[in-house]
Amino acid sequence: METDAQQLSALARRDILAATVQLIERHYERIYAFLRRLAGNDADAADLTQRTFSRAQQALPTFAGRSSVASWVHGIAYHIYVDWRRANGRTEARPDEWWKLRRSAETGPDQQVLRSDLAACVYACVDRLQADLRQTVHLHYYQELTLQETADAMGVAVSTVKYRLRQALDELQKQLAAEPNSSTVTLPRPARL
Structure with missing residues (x-):
């Protein structure tokens, strides 16, 4: 086939x-x-x-x-x-706030506010990552590419993608721990990187 x-x-x-x-x-x-x-x-x-x-x-x-x-x-x-x-002489991408326009599938207003606040916090933290880490996160998690597909898209080895994802998750965990309203947020660790 x-x-x-x-x-x-x-x-x-x-x-x-x-x-x-x-x-x-x-x-x-x-x-x-x-x-x-x-x-x-x-x-x-x-x-x-x-x-x-x-x-x-x-x-x-x-x-x-x-x-x-x-x-x-x-x-x-x-x-x-x-x-x-x-x-265009840009060394960093401009800040992005498209996530403010996203709507939650939850029906209750309390859940929508909580999910919206959490999403805003996570997306803001992702935007603060180094460019290579941020782009790896975008491809693998947001675009849902496999590790191999992410590596192919970026022109790097799969081991490099795994390393960048691990670095990004560690950095995001630190950033989220420092956020005042995110004390209960814990990033899930993937089963295998």
Whole structure:
């Protein structure tokens, strides 16, 4: 049975336009959300997303399907973002407060306030992480990529991803412990890193 990557690779050899449409339909929302989180605003995220899919379309004929499509597209998006930051003289991403717009699935107002406050605290702590740690957290936890997919997207070894995640979790635990309203917050440790 062919994987999505192999199917996309085969489709790209037959019909590049159809392959591009399929790629955009399946991955646009996740790539946009990833870039929105990194760039800090809708306009830049939309521009970076467009650049990502434009570059992906150019690279589709050479995509061999050896990695997952998600990690391949996230890798392109990540490199587009890094290039954009360098070109604009940015050394750090701008603060992002998109999480204030998120709504909780909880129905009670008390639960919504608690979850919103906790989310705000966690996202603020994540935004204070070093760039490499923050981007690793975004890919693995927010975009739900596997360790291998995160490594592929960032162009690093899986062991580097594991190390960065461990560093990020340790740093987040310290930051959350220092937050005045987060004394009861404990970050769950993944089963295996």
